[in-house]
Amino acid sequence: MEEHYYVAIDIGSASVKVVVGEKFHNGINVIGTGQTFTDGIKRGVIDDFDVAKQAISDALKKAKIASGVDIKEVFVKMPVIHTEILDIENAIQFNGESTEITGQHIEDVLDSVRDKYQADNTEIIGVYPKLFIVDDIHEVSDPKEMVATQSLAVDAGVITINRSLLVNTLRCVEACGVEVLDVYSDAFNYTHILTPTEVELGACVIDIGDQLTQVAFYERGALFDADSIPVAGSHITNDVAQALNTSYDKAERIKEQYGHAFYDNASEQDVFHVTQNDxxxxxxxxxxxLSDYIEARVEEIYEEVFELLQEMGIDKVNGGFVITGGTANMLGIKDLLQDMVNEKVRVHIPTQMGIRKPEFSSAIATISSGINFDELLDYVTINNHETPVEEQYTVSEEKSKPAKGLFKRKNQVNVESGETVTVKSDDIDEEVKEEQPGLMKKIMKSLFE
Incomplete structure (x- = not known):
C-alpha cells in the first residue's frame, strides 16, 4: 500500500469505520480514523447503495483529515454471514532441483489453491495456511529461506462468500474513488485478537454488533469454523424501547448510559427518567x-452461541471465550457469560490510541491480516519509525514475476531506517507502466467468463 500505510474499511450494520495504520515494531500504530453512522447497511450487507456509498465516503474523508494521508487503496473486511469454511491441500513441485523457498513460492502454492475450488455464486476471499510441509518431511509455519528439492505443500483453509454480496460491496467501496487491494473475512481477522495460547487451546470469539452476532472458533493455531446469529445489539434496544414504552432512539441512549447485562450486579440506586410515548x-x-430486560436478550444470544458451537461439533472451549463488538461496551456483558460457563471469559478492546473501543476490533484486525500476509509473502513494510526516514526509490531493470492471485498487491519493498532501497516493479518500464486490473475489475470479468 502506498507510503506503507494500511487502510481498513469496516462496513458494519450501524456504522462504517475506516482505520489508517502502519506497522510499528511488532504492533500497529494508528494514525487516523473515521466513523460514520448509517442505516444503509443491514446485517453487514448493502441495503441502500447510495446511502451506504455516502457513509463510506464520509468515513474515508474523516480518516483522510485525521491522518493526513491521501487514501487511494484500501483493505475491506467482509462479515461472516453467507460464508463457508473449507479445508484444501495443495502442493507445488520442484522435481529434484534444490530450491530456496521465497515469498513467491508461498504465493504460488496459495494462489493455485483457488484453481481447485469451483462453485457457482461464490467467490474465494481468503486462503490462509494452517501449516506448510517441505519435502513431505518438515511441518513449518513459515518456510521462507528453507531449501526444498521435491515439493512445498500447504494445508490451507479457504473462506468463500456469496458472490453477489461481495461484488455489491466492492462496487460501493470503489464508487467512492478508492481501489480495493484485498478483502479479508472476519472469520480470519479474529485470529489477531486472540493470544497464541488461546488459538492453540481452542477459543471462541463472540462479536456482538448492532444487528449481527458473529461467532468464530479457533483451535490448534488456526480457524476451525465460523457462523453468525441474526440477533444483536439492536434487538436489545428494541426490547428496552418496548419495556419502557419509549422511542428507539431514546432507548438506545438509555441502554448506552444505564444498561447492565447482569441483573445480580445492577444497581437499584442508579435511577433515570424516561419520556414515554403516551x-x-x-x-x-x-x-x-432495566437489567431485567437486557439480561434476558443477552442470555438468549449466548445460548444461541452455544447451539452454534454444538452444531460445529465443538464440546470444549479450553482457550475460553472472547467478547468484542460494539455491544461489548455494556456493563455486565462479561459477568453474565462467566456466570453461564466455567471457561475463562474476557472482553477484547484494541490497545491502540484513538480506537480503544471494542467496535474497532474488526477494523484493526483487518490491518493485522494485511500485514500478516505482506510479511508471509515478502511484501515487507517499514520496520522502524523512531526517526524520520527520507525514502529513496530507484527502478531496477530486472523484472519480477507478476502475481497470479485474485487480488492486486503492492510492490515488494523492504525499508530499514535511513536506508536507500530498490523497488522491483511488476512489468514496469521506467517510462511506461502497464496498469494492472484492480480487484473489482477481475471479479466482474470472471462473472462473464
Missing part, C-alpha cells in the same frame, strides 16, 4: 429494572 410525565426506572 404520557406527558416522565417515568422513573432504575438500572436493576
Amino acid at each position: 404520557k406527558e410525565e416522565e417515568a422513573a426506572f432504575n438500572q436493576k429494572e
Whole structure:
C-alpha cells in the first residue's frame, strides 16, 4: 500500500469505520480514523447503495483529515454471514532441483489453491495456511529461506462468500474513488485478537454488533469454523424501547448510559427518567429494572452461541471465550457469560490510541491480516519509525514475476531506517507502466467468463 500505510474499511450494520495504520515494531500504530453512522447497511450487507456509498465516503474523508494521508487503496473486511469454511491441500513441485523457498513460492502454492475450488455464486476471499510441509518431511509455519528439492505443500483453509454480496460491496467501496487491494473475512481477522495460547487451546470469539452476532472458533493455531446469529445489539434496544414504552432512539441512549447485562450486579440506586410515548410525565426506572430486560436478550444470544458451537461439533472451549463488538461496551456483558460457563471469559478492546473501543476490533484486525500476509509473502513494510526516514526509490531493470492471485498487491519493498532501497516493479518500464486490473475489475470479468 502506498507510503506503507494500511487502510481498513469496516462496513458494519450501524456504522462504517475506516482505520489508517502502519506497522510499528511488532504492533500497529494508528494514525487516523473515521466513523460514520448509517442505516444503509443491514446485517453487514448493502441495503441502500447510495446511502451506504455516502457513509463510506464520509468515513474515508474523516480518516483522510485525521491522518493526513491521501487514501487511494484500501483493505475491506467482509462479515461472516453467507460464508463457508473449507479445508484444501495443495502442493507445488520442484522435481529434484534444490530450491530456496521465497515469498513467491508461498504465493504460488496459495494462489493455485483457488484453481481447485469451483462453485457457482461464490467467490474465494481468503486462503490462509494452517501449516506448510517441505519435502513431505518438515511441518513449518513459515518456510521462507528453507531449501526444498521435491515439493512445498500447504494445508490451507479457504473462506468463500456469496458472490453477489461481495461484488455489491466492492462496487460501493470503489464508487467512492478508492481501489480495493484485498478483502479479508472476519472469520480470519479474529485470529489477531486472540493470544497464541488461546488459538492453540481452542477459543471462541463472540462479536456482538448492532444487528449481527458473529461467532468464530479457533483451535490448534488456526480457524476451525465460523457462523453468525441474526440477533444483536439492536434487538436489545428494541426490547428496552418496548419495556419502557419509549422511542428507539431514546432507548438506545438509555441502554448506552444505564444498561447492565447482569441483573445480580445492577444497581437499584442508579435511577433515570424516561419520556414515554403516551404520557406527558416522565417515568422513573432504575438500572436493576432495566437489567431485567437486557439480561434476558443477552442470555438468549449466548445460548444461541452455544447451539452454534454444538452444531460445529465443538464440546470444549479450553482457550475460553472472547467478547468484542460494539455491544461489548455494556456493563455486565462479561459477568453474565462467566456466570453461564466455567471457561475463562474476557472482553477484547484494541490497545491502540484513538480506537480503544471494542467496535474497532474488526477494523484493526483487518490491518493485522494485511500485514500478516505482506510479511508471509515478502511484501515487507517499514520496520522502524523512531526517526524520520527520507525514502529513496530507484527502478531496477530486472523484472519480477507478476502475481497470479485474485487480488492486486503492492510492490515488494523492504525499508530499514535511513536506508536507500530498490523497488522491483511488476512489468514496469521506467517510462511506461502497464496498469494492472484492480480487484473489482477481475471479479466482474470472471462473472462473464
